[in-house]
Amino acid sequence: MSRQTTNISIRMDKELKEEAEDLFASLGMNMTTAMNVFVRQSVRQGRIPFEITRSIPNAETLVTIHEVEEMISGKIPKKTIPVADFAKNVESDLKKIFEPIIDTERCRFIREENSGRY
Numbered sequence: 781m782s783r784q785t786t787n788i789s790i791r792m793d794k795e796l797k798e799e800a801e802d803l804f805a806s807l808g809m810n811m812t813t814a815m816n817v818f819v820r821q822s823v824r825q826g827r828i829p830f831e832i833t834r835s836i837p838n839a840e841t842l843v844t845i846h847e848v849e850e851m852i853s854g855k856i857p858k859k860t861i862p863v864a865d866f867a868k869n870v871e872s873d874l875k876k877i878f879e880p881i882i883d884t885e886r887c888r889f890i891r892e893e894n895s896g897r898y
Contacts, residue, residue, distance in 0.1 A: 797811075800814070
């Protein structure tokens with residue numbers, strides 16, 4: 781018994797289609813095969829075979845997005861700091877991060893040195 785086939789037509793962004801075709805070709809299949817795999821898995825599982833979620837930014841990100849939008853629109857002035865101040869801030873942040881690690885290594889080295897091990 782042979783299976784009957786049918787044609788479907790879908791609309792898709794041209795660049796997306798080209799990227800998908802390249803991906804599927806690298807996996808050894810064409811768009812038709814890839815779509816059949818997707819549909820078969822959907823039917824087998826009774827759902828979309830992967831999780832679909834919305835990316836919801838956290839509160840801090842939302843505040844930052846709002847600030848940037850206001851800067852772009854000119855409602856608030858752009859925040860700038862002199863390069864020297866920026867460098868000091870980065871140096872301070874790096875010290876906070878790495879100082880405990882450096883101190884730990886220094887203590888270990890001193891301990892080993894005092895015990896006669898190197």
